[in-house]
Amino acid sequence: DQQVKQNSPSLSVQEGRISILNCDYTNSMFDYFLWYKKYPAEGPTFLISISSIKDKNEDGRFTVFLNKSAKHLSLHIVPSQPGDSAVYFCAALWGAQKLVFGQGTRLTINP
């Protein structure tokens, strides 16, 4: 019963191009969505979030889009940089404190 799904385990993008990471969810009760970035041997760190009442949130090179009718969100990184290579987790907040995560997508930025 994976409530948050990231169907692409890996993604490879050329430096300077756009990276698009996708996430689907099943529970319409989620009211906040977040993206976390994880480097090897480190814990996940917060990247960007979006409230369920919005459809877009932008922070520098990072933009998150939310399509509630499709229960889908995506993270756009443009332009992609080598330091963006990491595992990205999509997460949804339930009941104000409980974070439910997806399986993660390993992003590799090629020079």
Next chain:
Amino acid sequence: DAGVIQSPRHEVTEMGQEVTLRCKPISGHDYLFWYRQTMMRGLELLIYFNNNVPIDDSGMPEDRFSAKMPNASFSTLKIQPSEPRDSAVYFCASSFRGGYTFGSGTRLTVV
């Protein structure tokens, strides 16, 4: 602040042995979470505490797993007896008003 501190960083143990993972949350954070990272399921929430009280342990896989939080500055996750399928990275996180901070994780290998 040193962040969320987990110990040990790595643990290798034989099947059947007891394993205890430790976590020191950020001072002032009122929620503490234990997650397990696996390739198949990503970051799974095992259990979380609010003000040292366990709130939801529905993610704990079996009775072999137990968690305690005797005070606001310390929590343990115990596996007894351990099995090879318990091998994973275990993360502790603490939060205050929705702001999560993760520890660096404990990589557990059960042989």
